[in-house]
Amino acid sequence: MAGSIYETFGVKTVINASGKMTNLGGSVLSTGVGEAMREASRHHVDLDALMARAGEFVAEATGAPAAWLTTGAAAGIALSVAAVVAGTDPHRISLLPDASFTNRREVVLQAGHQVNFGAPVTQMVRLGGGIPVVVGAVNATSRAQLASAVGANTAALLFVQSHHAVQKGAVPLGEMVAIGRERSIPVIVDAAAEEDLRAYVAAGADLVTYSGGKAIGGPTSGFVAGRKDLIDAVRAQGRGIGRPMKVSKEQIVGFLAALREYLARGEESVVHRNQRSAYLEELLTGIPGLGVGLEDDEAGRAITRVALRPDPSLGLSARDLADRLAAGSPSIRVRGHQASVGTLLIDPRELTPGAEEIIVERVREIVDAARSERRDEGSR
Ligand SMILES: *Cc1c(COP(=O)(O)O)cnc(C)c1O
Numbered sequence: 001m002a003g004s005i006y007e008t009f010g011v012k013t014v015i016n017a018s019g020k021m022t023n024l025g026g027s028v029l030s031t032g033v034g035e036a037m038r039e040a041s042r043h044h045v046d047l048d049a050l051m052a053r054a055g056e057f058v059a060e061a062t063g064a065p066a067a068w069l070t071t072g073a074a075a076g077i078a079l080s081v082a083a084v085v086a087g088t089d090p091h092r093i094s095l096l097p098d099a100s101f102t103n104r105r106e107v108v109l110q111a112g113h114q115v116n117f118g119a120p121v122t123q124m125v126r127l128g129g130g131i132p133v134v135v136g137a138v139n140a141t142s143r144a145q146l147a148s149a150v151g152a153n154t155a156a157l158l159f160v161q162s163h164h165a166v167q168k169g170a171v172p173l174g175e176m177v178a179i180g181r182e183r184s185i186p187v188i189v190d191a192a193a194e195e196d197l198r199a200y201v202a203a204g205a206d207l208v209t210y211s212g213g214k215a216i217g218g219p220t221s222g223f224v225a226g227r228k229d230l231i232d233a234v235r236a237q238g239r240g241i242g243r244p245m246k247v248s249k250e251q252i253v254g255f256l257a258a259l260r261e262y263l264a265r266g267e268e269s270v271v272h273r274n275q276r277s278a279y280l281e282e283l284l285t286g287i288p289g290l291g292v293g294l295e296d297d298e299a300g301r302a303i304t305r306v307a308l309r310p311d312p313s314l315g316l317s318a319r320d321l322a323d324r325l326a327a328g329s330p331s332i333r334v335r336g337h338q339a340s341v342g343t344l345l346i347d348p349r350e351l352t353p354g355a356e357e358i359i360v361e362r363v364r365e366i367v368d369a370a371r372s373e374r375r376d377e378g379s380r
Contacts, residue, residue, distance in 0.1 A: 015355050016309045019303075019347035020193060020337040022072075022118055026213030026220060028350060033218060033257045040253035054252050055231070058223045061259060062208070064201045066231035069212075069252055072222040074117070074124050075190035075245040076209025077158070080224055081107055081128025082241055083233035084156045090212045093240035099129030107188075108149050109158040114164030120191065121160060131157060139278060140169040149178050154183070159188045161200065163299035163337075177204040181302040186230060193223075195301055206230055212251075218258030221251045233379060266363070274304045276348040281306045283360045289314045290367050295345060305335065306346040308363065316370035318342045324366045325359075332359055336347065 006013050011250045016024045029037075049138040051069060058067035085105045086092035092101055099105045107130040108229055112135050115121050122132040137151045140279045148182075150157070157180050159173050180187040186206035194200070200208040207230050212221030224234050277294060284306065291309035301324065310316045318339040325332040335345035346359065 006022055010329065012329070014331040014333050015358060016333055016350040017346045017355070017359060019131070019349050020211075020214040021333070021350075024333060024350075026211075027217040027258075028352065029074040029219060029254065030217065032261060033254050036257035037219065037250045037254040040250045041213070045249055047252075048250060051235075051247070052335070054256055055235075057256060057259070058225055061197055061263060062201050062225040063198045064208070064225035064231075065225075066190075067223050067225035068231050068246050069232045069255065070222045071245045071247055071251070072126070072207070072213065072220060073209045073211040074119065074222075075242075076192075076222050076224045077121065077124035077188070077190055078127040079234045079237050079242055079245070080207045080209060080230075081125050081130040081156065081158075082237045083230050083285060084126075084186050084188070085128070085129040086233070086237070086240070088233050088236040090236075090239065093236055095125050096129040096237075096241050102155075102243050103153045105129055105155050106131050106133045106151075106153045107156050107158050108135060108146065108154055109160065110134075110146065110165070111136045112141060112168075112170045113158070113160035113162075114138075115160055115164035117162070117164055117192065121158075125158065129241075130354055132158075137169075138166050141171055143171050143175050143179070146171055146176065150179060150183055152182045152186060154185050157185060157187045159187060159189065159205070161194055161299070162190065162192065162295065163301075165299075167298060171205045173200065173203050173205070177373060180206070193301075201225055207234070212255040212258065216258050216262045218255040219251050221247065221255040223255075242252045268337060270293060273348040276304070276351060277304045277306050277346070280346060280348070280356050280359070283356060284308070284363060287364050287367050289316075289371050290363070295343075303347070303349065305348070307340055308334075308344045308346065310367065310370075312342075314367065314370045316367065318344045320370075321363070321366060325362060330358065332362060340360055 054069050055067045085099045107125045111134050125132045136145045155178050159176050189200045189205040189208040192211045193202050193214040206228035209224045212218035289311045293307045294304050295307040297303040322336045
């Protein structure tokens with residue numbers, strides 16, 4: 001039975017209707033990826049050689065000159081910053097995250113990009129020895145403000161491409177790249193959950209980091225792709241702060257198998273998941289007291305989600321609905337980023353077969369119960 005391995009340890013599985021959430025275990029792995037990891041677990045291998053080969057494979061997939069695998073995008077940010085601050089100098093690498101050996105350790109980012117993805121992005125900068133310099137206001141940062149924040153102490157510019165970032169009033173990547181080029185300062189892009197593996201390298205970023213466990217559908221893993229000299233420096237951090245971010249042979253092989261499948265799948269999965277959203281919307285429409293619609297991804301990825309908006313007359317807030325869905329059995333976890341404005345989202349990407357019907361049944365039960373409670377109160 002699905003999930004039984006977790007149940008043998010006394011923990012229940014959940015229905016993930018919220019997307020590629022790290023706290024729900026990222027992606028469910030395909031059979032091929034699972035088998036690749038099991039196969040990898042059965043042999044010894046020279047890890048340096050495996051990492052080097054994996055880096056070449058990722059470089060090819062991203063169009064970057066070089067790449068290096070990491071445990072995830074969070075590690076990718078920390079290691080990218082460490083690379084620009086300490087380079088390949090073994091002594092400097094051994095001192096991080098204390099980078100008092102240099103003044104050139106400021107990392108400039110826009111206020112609207114100062115996100116928390118489960119941990120603050122600025123903390124990853126500090127972990128790599130950087131000092132975050134946050135510029136502008138969350139909804140308004142100008143190119144001039146960024147340019148004047150850049151100086152002799154600037155080690156890098158950091159651009160966060162994410163649905164977590166404020167999507168208005170920001171300076172586009174192209175302009176940050178232009179500022180970087182003018183002053184010979186590397187631009188690092190956090191593209192953790194992005195699906196286009198080439199766009200940010202093509203846009204001129206010097207280092208780009210992705211999660212392997214999000215769009216690509218691999219196990220907990222990730223990579224940094226970019227300039228050869230900087231990737232050499234990322235790699236060199238393995239003798240420093242990179243050590244507690246060590247990638248296992250199973251992760252490497254699982255990631256590579258997932259990447260291979262991801263590249264082969266192409267647009268096919270986009271069509272499929274958005275069809276599931278349309279199907280789910282159809283099933284949910286018509287529950288009295290529940291507004292239902294389709295909503296495109298706020299960060300511009302080709303993801304369509306189902307929006308649920310409980311009518312205020314129900315006396316059931318979006319947050320209440322999310323809590324009740326989570327409290328049931330099986331626990332259903334929806335996307336709650338917009339709960340405070342009355343909207344819940346159902347993300348199709350990680351729904352296992354048959355999940356739609358279970359979700360519809362439970363939503364109907366909860367909304368019906370709220371409505372009849374209201375009616376009872378009204379008739380008293
Ligand atoms: C998920 C995420 C991260 C962290 O990625 P991991 O692979 O889980 O380490 C970093 N930045 C953004 C914008 C994210 O969405």
